[in-house]
Amino acid sequence: MNAWHNIRAIMKRELGGYFTSPIAYVFLVIFLLLTGFFTFTVGSFFERGEASLVSFFTWHPWLYLFLVPAVGMRLWAEERRLGTMELLLTMPITTWQAIIGKFLASWLFLALALALTFPVVITVNYLGDPDNGVIVAGYVGSLLLAGTYLAISCMTSALTRNQVISFIVSVVIALFLILAGYPPVTDLLTRWANPVIVQIIAAFSVMTHFEGFQRGVVDTRDLVFFASVMGFALFTTGVIIRNQRAG
Amino acid sequence: MISVEHLTKAFGPKLAVNDVSFTVERGEVLGFLGPNGAGKSTTMRMVTGFIPPTSGRITVGGYDALENPLPAKRMIGYLPENAPGYADMTVIGFLNFAAELRGLHGEARKRAVERAIELCFLENVVYQSIDTLSKGYKHRTCLAQSLIHDPPILIMDEPTDGLDPNQKHEVRNLIKRMGRDKAIIFSTHILEEVEAVCSRVIIIDRGRIVANGTPEELKARSEMAGAVHLRVTGVPAAELQEGLKQVKGAARSEILAERDGTVELRVYPDGSGARGSLTRDVAALAAERRWQVAEIHTEEGRLDEVFRAITLPDTVKAAA
Numbered sequence: 167m168n169a170w171h172n173i174r175a176i177m178k179r180e181l182g183g184y185f186t187s188p189i190a191y192v193f194l195v196i197f198l199l200l201t202g203f204f205t206f207t208v209g210s211f212f213e214r215g216e217a218s219l220v221s222f223f224t225w226h227p228w229l230y231l232f233l234v235p236a237v238g239m240r241l242w243a244e245e246r247r248l249g250t251m252e253l254l255l256t257m258p259i260t261t262w263q264a265i266i267g268k269f270l271a272s273w274l275f276l277a278l279a280l281a282l283t284f285p286v287v288i289t290v291n292y293l294g295d296p297d298n299g300v301i302v303a304g305y306v307g308s309l310l311l312a313g314t315y316l317a318i319s320c321m322t323s324a325l326t327r328n329q330v331i332s333f334i335v336s337v338v339i340a341l342f343l344i345l346a347g348y349p350p351v352t353d354l355l356t357r358w359a360n361p362v363i364v365q366i367i368a369a370f371s372v373m374t375h376f377e378g379f380q381r382g383v384v385d386t387r388d389l390v391f392f393a394s395v396m397g398f399a400l401f402t403t404g405v406i407i408r409n410q411r412a413g
Numbered sequence: 414m415i416s417v418e419h420l421t422k423a424f425g426p427k428l429a430v431n432d433v434s435f436t437v438e439r440g441e442v443l444g445f446l447g448p449n450g451a452g453k454s455t456t457m458r459m460v461t462g463f464i465p466p467t468s469g470r471i472t473v474g475g476y477d478a479l480e481n482p483l484p485a486k487r488m489i490g491y492l493p494e495n496a497p498g499y500a501d502m503t504v505i506g507f508l509n510f511a512a513e514l515r516g517l518h519g520e521a522r523k524r525a526v527e528r529a530i531e532l533c534f535l536e537n538v539v540y541q542s543i544d545t546l547s548k549g550y551k552h553r554t555c556l557a558q559s560l561i562h563d564p565p566i567l568i569m570d571e572p573t574d575g576l577d578p579n580q581k582h583e584v585r586n587l588i589k590r591m592g593r594d595k596a597i598i599f600s601t602h603i604l605e606e607v608e609a610v611c612s613r614v615i616i617i618d619r620g621r622i623v624a625n626g627t628p629e630e631l632k633a634r635s636e637m638a639g640a641v642h643l644r645v646t647g648v649p650a651a652e653l654q655e656g657l658k659q660v661k662g663a664a665r666s667e668i669l670a671e672r673d674g675t676v677e678l679r680v681y682p683d684g685s686g687a688r689g690s691l692t693r694d695v696a697a698l699a700a701e702r703r704w705q706v707a708e709i710h711t712e713e714g715r716l717d718e719v720f721r722a723i724t725l726p727d728t729v730k731a732a733a
Binding site (some may be wrong): 168171172175176178179182183186187248249250252253255256257258259260411412413 | 422424458461462463464465483484486487489491493494495497498499500501502506510511513514515516518542555558
């Protein structure tokens with residue numbers, strides 16, 4: 167009970183931090199503009215002539231690649247820069263409560279951004295007769311994908327007091343997680359490597375696991391994948407913070 | 414309330430804190446003195462649970478702070494060095510956040526925040542964001558945060574750093590007032606502060622405790638403690654010094670100033686007599702020789718002198 171109070175207090179502060187600075191508004195506007203642009207222009211939403219949001223979700227791994235680290239980079243780097251980490255961690259809370267609280271706050275913020283794309287759902291329902299189950303699955307997958315990138319940004323943010331470094335490192339890690347299963351890359355790899363090895367590498371990719379959700383399939387293996395990457399990244403965050411304190 | 418035993422912290426091969434032990438009871442104000450980098454902040458960070466020690470034991474209010482950190486942390490209010498605060502929060506938002514993490518809710522939280530604002534004179538900046546505050550206000554905001562749950566233990570790292578003289582005075586009074594029923598540890602560079610506020614002083618140098626006592630005890634360790642300050646008119650300095658040599662218990666005399674036939678000198682005790690006995694003997698000599706004494710008093714001993722004598726590196730001492 168007490169733990170939940172602490173987590174909630176930290177979430178509240180963190181979310182407030184997004185909205186009292188321009189970050190939240192800049193992010194929301196850019197996110198919505200870019201999703202619109204990719205869906206309708208690059209993704210040829212209209213030309214496809216399908217009542218589906220494939221052209222919307224396909225771009226999410228690439229969009230999140232840059233946008234999610236921008237949300238997550240400040241989480242711990244800012245605490246270290248301001249010196250408030252010392253304040254926060256000498257409060258009667260555990261490090262885990264702080265990590266979870268910060269992570270959930272940012273995830274909630276990303277969920278809000280994602281929820282604000284609702285006009286695209288209305289549009290596709292107005293124009294045609296899409297399978298809304300597939301759309302819901304797509305949203306669930308997208309949210310998990312965002313959470314995965316976010317957990318990684320959280321980890322890189324704990325590594326440094328410099329937000330730029332935190333941003334770049336998490337983009338690189340996220341990029342690896344995309345490319346490991348990106349068809350052009352895997353096709354290239356099969357020319358040299360054993361297909362089994364390529365498959366194993368691809369299994370680490372968010373692309374492989376996000377794909378099912380786009381087709382409306384919610385597979386337990388995919389859920390386990392996203393949950394375990396998040397769990398691992400957040401656990402590592404805890405280890406990093408503990409090691410830094412130990413000096 | 415706080416008991417620290419054989420606390421050691423190593424950063425790589427460097428020992429930042431080396432076998433430090435002390436206790437602080439309720440009603441005590443303990444001043445941490447020491448040069449920069451002596452290990453004051455590191456010690457405080459270990460007691461507050463921010464960094465784990467390499468070895469040693471810390472007990473806070475009966476709880477082992479390493480085994481059972483949460484109840485220990487609940488009893489402590491902590492003002493870190495440089496008084497950090499969340500730049501984008503308002504003062505009241507920040508204090509509400511601190512109160513919530515301290516487990517205060519609803520009406521109790523409101524009262525605690527109001528009390529802290531009043532105690533630290535923050536009424537004028539309640540709705541201002543922390544990054545727009547002046548250094549003094551920023552400092553007091555962080556101080557308010559440490560007092561919000563009315564903790565039985567207060568740990569403050571340089572609480573008067575960066576404040577103007579009036580604010581320094583206020584904070585000192587606050588510490589003194591709270592020191593009556595709390596256990597307080599604070600670090601400072603300012604020696605007068607120690608004399609004004611502390612009931613006990615620990616001097617740390619290069620990670621070790623080199624002195625531990627009341628301000629009076631430490632001052633008594635000064636070479637100057639018990640020395641006689643003397644001002645005489647109409648007698649040549651040489652004759653005075655010659656005469657003073659015969660006083661029992663005087664080690665040597667030193668001329669401080671000589672102007673218009675007035676000589677000011679200090680007679681150092683050799684440590685054999687009781688405190689004040691040298692002054693009596695010097696006064697008796699002056700009366701016997703009919704010197705015109707304009708001023709005579711016993712020196713208290715000065716903390717800065719003791720501090721320098723204890724904490725200067727041996728190489729510097731040898732050179733001087």
